[in-house]
Amino acid sequence: MPAFAFVIACISRHFHHFRCAAHRVTTSTAVLFLIYVPFLGDTTRTLAADVSGRDIGEVANELRQGNPEQRRDAAYELASRGAKSLPALHALREALADPDEQVVAQSLLAITRIGDQAAEAVPDLVLLLADDDQQRRFRASHLLGRIGVSAIPALQTALQSQHANIRQGAAEAFANMPSLDENSLAILLPALADDDPSVRSAIAIAVGRIGQATEPSLLHLLQSANETHLQGAIAALSEFSPQLPATVAALVRFSEHPVSQTRAHAMRALSRSGLPLTELQPILVRALSDPDSVVRDAGIASVYQLGPRAVNSLPLFAEMLQSSDPIQRNAAACAMHVIGPMAPEIAVPALVRAMSVLNSVDTHEVDPHEYEKNLINAIGRVGKPAASVVCEAARKNEITLDQLSACLTTLGVSALPAIEMALGDTNTTVRTASIITLGNMDGLPEATIKRLGDSLHDESLDVQVAAIRSLAAQGEQARSQQAVLQEILTNANPLLRREALFALLTVAETPASLLPQLKRALNDADDSIRRRSLESLAGISFDNTERSNLFLSATRDSVASVRMTAVYGLASCTPPTEAMQGRLLVLLRDGDPTVRGASAAAIGTLDLEQPLVVQALTESLKDADPQVVTAALTSLGQIGAMAKGSANQVADLQGHSFTSVRSAVATTLSRMNAQPETQIRSLVLLLKDREWEVRNAATVALGKLGPAARDAVPELFSLLSSDVDASAVRATLHEIDDPDPRTIPMLLDGLKSDNHRSRFMAVVLLGRVGPQARVALPALKLLAGEGKEPFQKAVSRAIEQIEGGR
Amino acid sequence: MSRLAISRRTALRGLGLSLTLPWLESTTQANASSPTIPVRMACLFVPNGVHLPDWTPTTTGFGFELPYSLQPLANVRNDLLVLSQLTHDKGRPNGDGPGDHARSASVFLTGAQPRKTDGNAIRAGVSVDQVVAQAIGSQTRFPSLELGCEEGRMAGDCDSGYSCAYSSNISWASESSPVGKELNPHLVFQRLFANGTQSESNGNFLERRALRKSILDYVARDTKQLQKHLSPQDRHKLDEYLHGVRDVERRLEQSTETSLNNIPLGVTSPPPGIPSDYSEHLRLMSDMMVLAFQTDSTRVATFMMANAASNRSYQQLQIPDGHHDLSHHQGNAEKHAKLRRINRFHIEHLAYLLEKLKSIPEGEGTLLDNCMIVYGSGISDGDLHNHDHLPVLLAGRGGGTIDTGRHIRFPEETPMANLLLAMSHRIGAPVDFIGDSTGVLPQLQL
Incomplete structure (x- = not known):
């Protein structure tokens, strides 16, 4: 039964609503209309309610005879009606040959939803199995499967086709057929030996779906000398649970077959068979140790399939973790992850042991990081019981700090009591790891935060640093420890001072509350502390003169990164002081390019005295560093028209080797309002750039010139054929809107282009030229009936403009 | 006690x-x-495709390595599936020419070909989240939650003749009614916890x-x-x-x-409550989703991390270029390098969401175990504008019905709508099909 949803529509742009079955709440002051919209109970009935009353025959007629849009709508409607569209099946079949792709696609969907009653469509669908379009082949194959038994005779013929596509499609259809029984075996079994592996694979699925009844026939095939037949039979057996002793015995043999795919299929089949676990285990171990990942994968999938029985294999996997073979160890870790929380008393010590020997193993074939991750994840799946074991291992130096921390983090909140207890451990590694782990957790109780604060007084530097970082991770929740952190700012150890400052910036109520500390930190011996302080001060609002003086002073720092940060800080000081201007201009000649670049960028954002600044920035255009040049260009653009005296120097950079520079040239010329001739000359050259970014910037810049850029039309027009440039070029051509009559020959050529965009734009531009384009009328009139409606309209309009004047 | x-x-x-x-x-x-612990479902959309070589693991099955873009998911690697070679055929032009971005968003959760129009006659399909909301939404306070980070428009031409409604929405209540997304985390928070009369x-x-x-x-x-x-x-x-x-x-x-x-002087301010920091916006919306799921306020959510064809720059990554512009990489190595960093940035925020869900114990496992979180794009390569080999992830065990920790490579042309259908079946909305689906991806469970 269809259910309904109330949809709120609003005439205002700024409307946000939250759908709720019982309440409708808006934040808009606009007028609200409640629109009752039929809503789906299932997707088949979308349009049934929308267009109820439309006779199927009428829709079918439209599908046959309508224009493309009508035919599409008709096909869509029939698809929406599901099985009720059966009376239109004939029309749908015809529509499979429609020239419109969407009509075909929707018709296929419609026939699919008719389902097994669409048997009369089988011949058409079999034809589609040979279609060039992969999607159509896919859909036809699926649909043939849905039609089911009535399609079998045609599919049987198709399975013998010379064309691989047709055989593949037929095989897929069988694989999708829900109602196969052993009567189809005579057709399917020979196809298990098809040359094409995808055919064999699909047929194996189809045979497997029939199930137990096929086992005797498949067992017979296992004795075949034909290798492909054999592989197909084993693949089919892996799709269900083989039970015959002879089958199982054969599969055991094939689990050591030279072909990896055969071994993999055999493994899967055996995991579903009734083979006792004691006999299955050695095969499983062999699969998990296989050099081929396909077989190992089958082994792990088998562990999944064993379900609770898999726990009995844990001792085996634990032993595998000690193997000298890295592949076997990694596979065992994956298998133990699958087993999860079962038997932690066996699993966890084994996993911990494996971690402890990690560094000494040969890692030639398996990435050690991946293996370690697998071990840690397996521990995580065990859960709470693992916490105390891993802590003990760390105490004995069997695992590292990082490993312990990663294990505890993976265990998560379930291990919180054990982690909190570990805060007081006698072992430094354990204390540190537990602190790190707590730092990764959200919502710590205040008592735990306090214990982290106590750890700031630990004798171990590692513990202190970890505690600071963990408090930082807690952010405002750790505010109770702010005073303790502030004390550390005067510690002799620069590492501690640095960490404490970083932590305070997240813990404090606002950075502004740390103003005194930040100012003091500007004199710290450690440059990273000075830099961080400057960054923070740039975001704080206080007396502008004091601010700018602090930053100015820092621009004399001996470390380039500190000077650069100070420059960015200056950019935040408004209004700028006189001293700032002078200093920034000096910094344009700094020895470090990052400082020069920062200065060039900062100058553009500040309202400084123009002539001096423009001169200095223009000089910077000769800088050896492209980032500096780009920043100078950007700043000149920001200054705008007052910098247009430097247009020639800017234009000279159009051949620069760096993309960002050439791109900035285009943008800057436009923003500085340079003489149109200067701009157009450069921009037209940039339209030919190899980089899209540059061409795009030039295209956009030309658009801003408007009609003045008419001389660029030929170059822009030729760029229309480029997919990535087309939309920007179209927009710019519309902005220019004034093509020169000299472009007529080019536009006439454009009418003959293979590229639809170029033809369309040629029509539009010829119309805009107006009566002077009279010579184009014959060609335009020839085009009048061609193409889709928008194109036809454009042609008519152009003819009107040429004949009647613009 | x-x-x-x-x-x-x-x-x-x-x-x-x-x-x-x-x-x-x-x-x-x-x-x-x-x-019984209910299953929850969320669908996350990112625009402009991905850089596939840094996305697709080289091996299938268990034990796959995480490529560069997916490395932030290391802590939840065994809780998710990487799904390769899914296709949205109805995102392809199929005769309609350009407009791949608009199509990519509208098809993402519907599997239906959108009608090409920039006017009022929009038509897509019903999205999976709304199909599910219809079936089970009455069991929770809100049938569904639609979140986003970029304002969109419901009218006008946003992509080569396609209405902005297509580019700005992934959730569709009916074939012609997109469901607007909430951008303001304050309002979401208020809705989650408000009660009583309006006043x-x-x-x-x-x-x-x-x-x-x-x-x-x-x-x-x-x-x-x-x-x-x-x-x-x-x-x-x-x-x-x-x-x-x-x-x-x-x-x-x-x-x-x-x-x-x-807000610099002279710049129009964002609406009050919308964070100016994109990362924080993403995280806050993720947190809302977690709270909503944790409290069973809803079991269905969608999150458009950015609109289709978003040209946002990523200053926090020192990438001033627009995302969409970069996605037209033309094979340029510099652009590829920036794209993979953007892809990874989005994945970091997915990891944030998944780790949060994983940190909440629920029943025998965690909240993530009872979720199905699909993340992806309706476009594969932003330069090619193709809609096959889509980048798709599925995280969570769906209440024990999904076997995670694998990379699954599906046969060519397998509809992504099959994944949507599979999800709808697992959450209690066993419809016959969604969009152009042909099945329910049995490979999700071993």
Whole structure:
């Protein structure tokens, strides 16, 4: 039964609503209309309610005879009606040959939803199995499967086709057929030996779906000398649970077959068979140790399939973790992850042991990081019981700090009591790891935060640093420890001072509350502390003169990164002081390019005295560093028209080797309002750039010139054929809107282009030229009936403009 | 300790407020031997495709390596599936020419070919989240939750003749009715916890703002009462949940202040409450989703991390170029390098969401175990504009119905709609098909 949803529509742009079955709440002051919209109970009935009353025959007629849009709508409607569209099946079949792709696609969907009653469509669908379009082949194959038994005779013929596509499609259809029984075996079994592996694979699925009844026939095939037949039979057996002793015995043999795919299929089949676990285990171990990942994968999938029985294999996997073979160890870790929380008393010590020997193993074939991750994840799946074991291992130096921390983090909140207890451990590694782990957790109780604060007084530097970082991770929740952190700012150890400052910036109520500390930190011996302080001060609002003086002073720092940060800080000081201007201009000649670049960028954002600044920035255009040049260009653009005296120097950079520079040239010329001739000359050259970014910037810049850029039309027009440039070029051509009559020959050529965009734009531009384009009328009139409606309209309009004047 | 009959719908209440509870072991239902944990579903969309060589693992099955873009998912690697070679055929032009971005968004959860129009005659299909909301939405306070980070438009031409409605929405209540997404995390928060009459709820909101109080202050009495009846483990869970609510509340306050402080002179301000920091916006919306799922306020959510063809720059990554512009990479290595960093950035935020879900114990496992979170794009390569080999991830075990930790490579042309159908079946909406689906991806379970 269809259910309904109330949809709120609003005439205002700024409307946000939250759908709720019982309440409708808006934040808009606009007028609200409640629109009752039929809503789906299932997707088949979308349009049934929308267009109820439309006779199927009428829709079918439209599908046959309508224009493309009508035919599409008709096909869509029939698809929406599901099985009720059966009376239109004939029309749908015809529509499979429609020239419109969407009509075909929707018709296929419609026939699919008719389902097994669409048997009369089988011949058409079999034809589609040979279609060039992969999607159509896919859909036809699926649909043939849905039609089911009535399609079998045609599919049987198709399975013998010379064309691989047709055989593949037929095989897929069988694989999708829900109602196969052993009567189809005579057709399917020979196809298990098809040359094409995808055919064999699909047929194996189809045979497997029939199930137990096929086992005797498949067992017979296992004795075949034909290798492909054999592989197909084993693949089919892996799709269900083989039970015959002879089958199982054969599969055991094939689990050591030279072909990896055969071994993999055999493994899967055996995991579903009734083979006792004691006999299955050695095969499983062999699969998990296989050099081929396909077989190992089958082994792990088998562990999944064993379900609770898999726990009995844990001792085996634990032993595998000690193997000298890295592949076997990694596979065992994956298998133990699958087993999860079962038997932690066996699993966890084994996993911990494996971690402890990690560094000494040969890692030639398996990435050690991946293996370690697998071990840690397996521990995580065990859960709470693992916490105390891993802590003990760390105490004995069997695992590292990082490993312990990663294990505890993976265990998560379930291990919180054990982690909190570990805060007081006698072992430094354990204390540190537990602190790190707590730092990764959200919502710590205040008592735990306090214990982290106590750890700031630990004798171990590692513990202190970890505690600071963990408090930082807690952010405002750790505010109770702010005073303790502030004390550390005067510690002799620069590492501690640095960490404490970083932590305070997240813990404090606002950075502004740390103003005194930040100012003091500007004199710290450690440059990273000075830099961080400057960054923070740039975001704080206080007396502008004091601010700018602090930053100015820092621009004399001996470390380039500190000077650069100070420059960015200056950019935040408004209004700028006189001293700032002078200093920034000096910094344009700094020895470090990052400082020069920062200065060039900062100058553009500040309202400084123009002539001096423009001169200095223009000089910077000769800088050896492209980032500096780009920043100078950007700043000149920001200054705008007052910098247009430097247009020639800017234009000279159009051949620069760096993309960002050439791109900035285009943008800057436009923003500085340079003489149109200067701009157009450069921009037209940039339209030919190899980089899209540059061409795009030039295209956009030309658009801003408007009609003045008419001389660029030929170059822009030729760029229309480029997919990535087309939309920007179209927009710019519309902005220019004034093509020169000299472009007529080019536009006439454009009418003959293979590229639809170029033809369309040629029509539009010829119309805009107006009566002077009279010579184009014959060609335009020839085009009048061609193409889709928008194109036809454009042609008519152009003819009107040429004949009647613009 | 006496066992209070706490139902799933028990809430902590204050005037104009209601905080539903997370899943607690102490929760009982009358005449039920054990409560069933519901499955939740979320669909996350990113635009412009990905750089596939840094996305697709080289091996299939278990034990696959995480390529560069997916490395932030290391901690949840075994809780997800990488799904390769899914296709949205109805995102292809199929005769309609350009407009791949608009199609990519509208087809993402519908599997239906959108009608090419920039006018009113829009037509897509019903999206899977709305199909599910229709089936099970009455069991929760809200049938569904639609979130986003970029404002869109419902009219006008946004992509080569396609209406902006297509580019700005992935959720469709009917073939012609997109469901607008909420951008403002404040409003989402308010909706999650508001209760009573409009005036009570608004009054509470204003009072809290004026007095700088938390919603937890208003439910303190109920909280204390409840805690007396909970096991130690549940008390801890409740504490964590309330801390989570408070953390989100604080970050909302901070994001509003930061937004207002960071607006340069002369620049139009963003609507109040929308964080100016994109990362924080993503995280806040993720947190809302987690809270909504944790409290069973809804079981269905969608999240458009950016609109189709978004040209946002990523200054936080020092990438000033527009995302869409970069996606037209033309094989340029510099652009590829930036694209993979953007892809990874989005994945970091997915990891944030998934790790949050994983950190919440629920039943025998975690909240993530009871979720299905699909993440992806309706376009594969942004330069080719192809809609096959889509980049898709599925995280969560769907209540035990999905075997995770694998990379599955499907046969060519396998419809992505099959994944949507499979999800709908697992969450209690067993419809016959969604869009152009042909099946339910049996490979999801071994």
